Amino acid sequence: MVLKGFFVLMLVAVVTAGGAFMISLDTMAASRSDDPAPAAVDEKAVQQAQAHGDHNTALPLESFAGQVPANSAELAKAQKPYDATLPPLQSGDVVKVHMVMKHKVVEIAPGVKYNVWAFDEGAPGPIVHVRQGQTVEFTLTNGGTIPHSMDFHAARIAPNVAFRDVAPGESFTFRFKANDPGVFMYHCGTKPVLAHIANGMYGAIVVQPAKPLPTADKEYVLVASEWYLNGDGLQQPASLDMAKARAMMPDWTTFNGYANQYVTHPLTAEPGETVRFWVVAAGPTLDTNFHIVGTIFDRAWPNQDLTRFQSGVQTVAVPAGGGAVFDVKIDEPGLYPFVSHAFAHVDLGQVGVLKVGNVPGTMSH
Numbered sequence: 001m002v003l004k005g006f007f008v009l010m011l012v013a014v015v016t017a018g019g020a021f022m023i024s025l026d027t028m029a030a031s032r033s034d035d036p037a038p039a040a041v042d043e044k045a046v047q048q049a050q051a052h053g054d055h056n057t058a059l060p061l062e063s064f065a066g067q068v069p070a071n072s073a074e075l076a077k078a079q080k081p082y083d084a085t086l087p088p089l090q091s092g093d094v095v096k097v098h099m100v101m102k103h104k105v106v107e108i109a110p111g112v113k114y115n116v117w118a119f120d121e122g123a124p125g126p127i128v129h130v131r132q133g134q135t136v137e138f139t140l141t142n143g144g145t146i147p148h149s150m151d152f153h154a155a156r157i158a159p160n161v162a163f164r165d166v167a168p169g170e171s172f173t174f175r176f177k178a179n180d181p182g183v184f185m186y187h188c189g190t191k192p193v194l195a196h197i198a199n200g201m202y203g204a205i206v207v208q209p210a211k212p213l214p215t216a217d218k219e220y221v222l223v224a225s226e227w228y229l230n231g232d233g234l235q236q237p238a239s240l241d242m243a244k245a246r247a248m249m250p251d252w253t254t255f256n257g258y259a260n261q262y263v264t265h266p267l268t269a270e271p272g273e274t275v276r277f278w279v280v281a282a283g284p285t286l287d288t289n290f291h292i293v294g295t296i297f298d299r300a301w302p303n304q305d306l307t308r309f310q311s312g313v314q315t316v317a318v319p320a321g322g323g324a325v326f327d328v329k330i331d332e333p334g335l336y337p338f339v340s341h342a343f344a345h346v347d348l349g350q351v352g353v354l355k356v357g358n359v360p361g362t363m364s365h
């Protein structure tokens, strides 16, 4: 079925004491049938450009940003969101973690399917949670058709040994002691890494410091990432468009792999509770500029240096491949969007809501 100039307007209205703050998430799908025919290719110019290494010849690249089916609101409601809750710690000196690399089709936005390379069930992979000083015994089973690997940023270990490629059908185990606290990215490090991360091979490991942080009532893990599609993913699953990945032109950007999922299914807290966000920017290339609308971070640990925090901070850049930790204590009930304040990311889906208290109304109008 062909989309005919389909237009979805999601409005996130947050009523504050001072008035109304409104985020408009315009997801506008161009009419595919109305697309103009591609311009004739100047073969000679292409050859000349290629000879001189000019990759811009292939531009402009086609964007599928915001293209969702007519029943997208229904699909968003039916979606089971990625559980952002920090899982409990395990006891013992050794924590065993086993992940199976799988080829899967997952949804990355309502009705938008993608051929993901997944650690376990999807992208991001499972949240790993250990205490500083515990040993992680990690096993990767490659259920795919090409080599894959695992790179834990929380490890100090020879990567040529531990992060080596694992052949299809094989399993490989390595151990490291989680001596450095923080929230760290993990990812497949097989070449080309851009493709393996862009296809969904990433996740977060939280290493709780031996000296505990101030108490938090709720703890959530957010992995920011972007998706580069070779099709709209509506009729058949999209796959990676490497040219768009190199050009850093994502179609969707997400928290925990699915556009706007915590707008439809907000994270929750009670008024006066301290909420901790453990944030990783998986990229593969873009940073996330973490900000919560309507509040200010009581504590921010940029670059997940847990030895010192900053207070009264509005926005903190989390670099691709990096992490940061944030505490907020919100007293006034309401709907508080969390975003990457590089606002193209919000338009492409990297936005969620922290719902504080039992507030009336919904987020979508």
Ligand SMILES: [Cu+2]
Pocket: 117, 147, 148, 149, 188, 189, 190, 196, 201
């Ligand atoms: Cu891989």
